[in-house]
Amino acid sequence: MDQSQGRTARPPAAGSSADVATISGHRGLQLEEPLIFEQGEPGRCGVDLPPVPLVSERLGALRRRAETGLPGLSEPQVVRHFTRLSQKNYAIDSGIYPLGSCTMKHNPRLNEKLARLPGFADVHPLQPVQTVQGALEVMDRLAHWLKTLTGMAAVALSPGAGAHGEFCGMVAIRAALEARGDARRRVLVPESAHGTNPATAAICGYEIETIPADARGRVDLAAFKAKLGPDVAGIMLTNPNTCGLFETDIVDIARAVHEVGGFFYCDGANFNAIVGRVRPGDLGIDAMHINLHKTFSTPHGGGGPGSGPVVFSEALAPYVPLPYVVHGPDGFRMIERQEGKAAPFGRLKGFHGQMGMFVRALAYMMSHGSDGLRQASEDAVLNANYVLARLKDVMTPAFPGPCMHEALFDDGFLHDTGITTLDFAKAMIDEGFHPMTMYFPLVVHGALLIEPTESESKGSLDQFVATLRALAERAKTKDTEHFHAAPRLTPRRRLDETRAARQPVLRWKGDPSTRQAAE
């Protein structure tokens, strides 16, 4: 007897998948999801809690009278809500994320497992020191790896992210200058610097003066030396720089700054190019922040958390902020106030740093080892140069010669097409690729900065390059319609950023009584 009831096993001949209207508003696996505030019912709760013991309240007269207005949802509804939201995100786990200066490398899950061990996760920062020796040893070991990889004398682990690390480094410089009674006014910053550099210098009370780049994309050494003087506190350089190039004259630059009694701060965002191949300490750097969430694989998490430890030269070592870990005969302990000859400039953050990121970064370092870290840097540089070599005939490299871990193009190849860097990037999105960094650094017009990282296979890079080549060719045919309408295949198309800025809506303001039941 025929049990199949007429069910066919092959797709029908007719019918196209072009724009089909649906009843629900969902489109296959692309599911629309309202705000949590538009779902939920008062009294519904996704957490079961034990009954409240009967006590006489001791809240003074300050018991809350008004409701918060938070929506109530059950656990399945919350899980579905955030699962659906996650499905609207691109991620490293999904595909190449070629953002220059961000180092979007693979985030190993081993790191997540280890950070969640109760011995690391369920420990309070103020526990008696004898109950947290393992945690303090993690910090000590990480400090050792960071100092050895950079060739520097001391490290501050507490800064919360790169910009915080920049503040830490610049304050240490200021503290060192004041300690010798030599307050200075100016800090020199290349025009290509990341915005956090001048922002940080300004917070520290310094005047910023920009240094131009030369035709090869590096600091113009003569122009730089001309700006040096006894009132220069220091220089803030990124190396390799934000154009993806190693500063050829960096040793001379360091010497020149030191000769006038200033200090050399290095933005370590691009450290991934040189780990295990060059030590910043050998270049004359006095302070450098390291982005654990870039170079050392801790996850970006949609914008954070990061971790920005700062390594210091001997000259700045006395000024490392509180608190820090030391190893003594009785084990590890935390120094939380000024002791001995040290002149810490103060505390930067609550407690002592992003411990969860320390565990992750240390697991990564131990996994790679000195050999793997060096190989990773070489592969990062190899990958960027491969992309550069395979694209330089159809796109316009900003500077001649090889690059380091990131390749910089300008929008010359789009000249007279009516298509901008932004349009090109949006077209990449429809092709399933996250765009590269756009419009940064500012020194190049319509910049496109590609950093593949060492995590991309040759096959992945070949696919990426092939698509960009085809898009560049298509742009040259002036097919503006294709580029201006992009993206068309994403959960949302281009969004009105003007409206968002002119009429800011920064929170849900709906009426709780009009809440619908969740799906």
Added chain:
Amino acid sequence: MPETRFTQEHEWIRMDGDTAVVGITDYAQQQLGDIVYVELPAVGKALKKGDEAAVVESVKAASEVYAPLSGTVAAVNEALAADPALVNQAAADAGWFLKLTGVAAAEFGQLMDEAAYKKYLAGLA
């Protein structure tokens, strides 16, 4: 007919009796793109020529507007708070920024007239 003069930073200045009305030119608003916010100085503030007078914000950039003349801020265009798009739509009149009193006629006279500004713009293209 009140005369309008211009600066190389694309500001226009129109003398209305003793008061100078200041705004940015149509060229400037085109360069800036959609304007989302204008930060205006406090009424009563004394400005020297070249002082930062206002900040014009688009989505992706913020540009300083410098005082083209020395003077005291007598009024600012309150309409821009609710509708910064006025600067894009009507940069030369309804999108004015501020009014300065106590300006020196000599300083005004040193600025580019309309013909000179048009020539300057042609040179930029």
Added chain:
Amino acid sequence: MRYLPHTEADRRAMLAAIGAGSVDALYQDVAGSARLPGLLDLPRHQPEMTVERELAALAARNRPAGSMAFFQGAGAYRHHVPASVDHLIQRGEFLTSYTPYQPEVAQGTLQALFEFQTQVALISAMDVANASMYDGATAAAEAVMMANRLTRRRKALVAGGLHPHYREVIETYGRWGGFTVQAGAPDPTGIEDLVAGIDRETSCVVVQNPSVFGHISDHTALAEAAHAAGALLIVVVTEIVSLGLLTPPGEMGADIFAAEGQSIGNALNFGGPYLGLFATRDKYVRQMPGRLAGETVDADGRRGWVLTLSTREQHIRREKATSNICTNSGLCALAFTIHLSLLGEAGFTHLASLNHARAVQLAEKLGAVKGVTVLNPAFFNEFTVRLPKPAGAVVDRLLERGVLAGVPAQRLWPDRPELADLLLVAATETNTEADLDLFAGALVEVL
């Protein structure tokens, strides 16, 4: 090597395509003296199994809070986080995504941030919140700097009841960023007259509620006094669960709310990563630091979200930015959002009530021990206890009996021996009645 996809054949093919003889050629710009000839003196690569074994051994040398009757607070609190939270934040699309600069492929992150901002504004009764800061202490320092910009003054008045780490961070920013800090002495009795310290040079008054000693106060009169002098009121909260039961800062006249969000969604993690919450009034939004998610529509008219008001930030405004902050605490904010979504109005209030009830029960049991005084008439889930012996030693001896009794005040104020007999004690929903009895019983034995 498991994280590196290339084979030697791949590398050779790629070098050929580049036209370089070896990868060394790509490092040609590095001065010879700076080139490392060989490997640095660090361990070589290890299998996952080995790394796991080594780090697990280090973890095993710590005593987790869950292995004891645990009562520490003072800025970080042990709460139960539902299993769904950690599971959801580890989805690759959340964990391994970047800042949502390309909104078309980041609507998940942006919508979650919009929900987070709304939640923070709701619980604090403020108008608008940002997408997070590093932690409560740096949020407090940023709040002071924002008040300085708004008032164009450079003197902050800081309550003695503010967590010393927070005060120290504000002082660091003040010392090196060019503003002064007038800080009150820590007063365990909770009586502090800040109004007397306000003058026409004060940019802001910074208070913590509940204070570091656990005292709860109504700061409405202080807000009025500050405003009359042209200054702003900044209210700091270190135990965010307290907002489930207490009058929120927005209803007390706060201008800026700076808080630690760790208690919701995030484990103790030995001090980090934590979650800075920051909120203010609508009229001050353009001076607020940090990222902001805003609602808009797309080309097809459908609702969506983008990062907005970006001209405040460093990547556009550079040296004139409201802050240098770039990376925030995104994943911790997501954990907060998910946990608070699970709790909802009813759950948040219930959780707060549980915390308070446990603390009241504990205060009664401890207060009944001879020689022990609870200093707070009113508190949320944390209070200060005066012991007849130095608190540090008492804590060590109680530890031997499986009780971590709290944070000795001298740990936070090492230079104040007059506080040596004080202990900061916190109780949360994770403490059972058996924990409380163990604590009280052990305390009797030890004293």
